[in-house]
Amino acid sequence: MGHAPRITPSAIRRFLESQSSAGLVLMGAAVLALILANSPVGPSYDTILHAYVGPLSIGHWINDALMAVFFLLVGLEIKREMLDGQLSTWPRRVLPGIAAAGGMMVPALVYLALNRGPTAAGWAIPAATDIAFALGVIALLGTRVPASLRVFLAALAIIDDLGAVVIIALFYTAKLSIPDLAGAAVAISVLIGLNRLGVRRLTPYLLVGAILWILVFRSGIHATLAGVIVALTIPMRCTPGRPDGDADSPLHTLEHALHLPVGFIVVPIFGLANAGVPVLTLPAEALVAPVTLGVSLGLLLGKVTGVFGFSMLAVRLGLADMPAHAGKRQLLGVALLCGIGFTMSIFITLLAFPTSPILQAEAKVGVLAGSFVSGLLGYALLRSVRTPARRAVDQRPSGEVA
Secondary structure, X not given: OOOOOOOOHHHHHHHHHHHHHHHHHHHHHHHHHHHHHOOOXXXXXXXXXHXXXXXXXXXXXXXXXXHHHHHHHHHHHHHHHHHHXXXXXXXXXXXXXXXXXXXXXXXXXXXXXXXXXXXXXXXXXXXXXXHHHHHHHHHHXXXXXXXXXXXXXXXXXXXXXXXXXXXXXXXXXXXXXXXXXHHHHHHHHHHHHHHHOOOOOHXXXXXHHHHHHHHHHHHOOOOOHHHHHHHHXXXXXXXXXXXXXXXXXXHHHHHHHHHHHHHHHHHHHHHHHHOOOOHHHOOHHHHHOHHHHHHHHHHHHHHHHHHHHHHXXXXXXXXXXXXXXXXXXXXXXXXXXXXXXXXXXXXXXXXHXXXXXXXXXXXXXXXXXXXXXXXXXXXXXXXXXXXXHHHHHHOOOOOOOO
């Protein structure tokens, strides 16, 4: 094996399988949260989330600290894909990049068409795709979905996550503390210095990263972005002369170590803490409020229109090729799955309406409704497709990625 890190077919398969399984666990956590919030134990559920442990409530520990680990993994995935993965060359970036752009712009426009004034702050809520949920649905379909479309969806979701990180940094930042920002800048400089000096042990990066999280938390910028910043400074290259390839890469080592705890602990806990909307106690008008409709229609109609429409336009203009062995109906099915926007959408909901529980509840209802219908329609469409593309997938050589 060469010295440069390489993503092998078996590594991609393990990644997709772990994400898919994590999506199924997340679905279970979301359902459990809804059951708890609408049962007799609902008040106790809410009391626990608002109970303080040290300086923060349990809910804030989950959303500000635990989710920083999720964003650390997101940052690692973005860096790996951009340098040595499915987004490492411009031809590979074109189609998922154009699709992701459409999948963020159109849902935001759909939302803004229904919301003006203070509620317009939620425009970015339907702009995100939940990769774990979407791949969880694809896992249920097996070989009905060509491998090229799974890779397309994963690449699109990575770009989507990058867009969400930029949106959070630019549009959902509170009043800034200059001294803490200055301290954060020093911490970032130290991280960059460690990278430039060739430090390969993860401990120094994580220790400085913990300090950075505190400074960013106090600065007014959302603390979870510290996780992305730390990830981008983790070295990916292997030690020259080492024969063990990826096993010697600090980035690959940390990413591998985080996949299971993030997928099966961090994100499900986030879902359990934030998907519990007391639907039965909401006023009837909340179910058809502008925020609810804007989010649900943004995910259901905006996502599929943006992803599928922009993708087909790119193909027709000759800017990109269709994913291998995939037809238009299959691409449309995957575009529908992009309307599943659970984790990042709910996260942005908390930032968009930090002081309004009713607007948070309306947005969460929209997220749950839009995601559920999008996932159901995407699953039904992909399951109904029986084309030569499927036979091509079924007849792959045994060593080709599934």
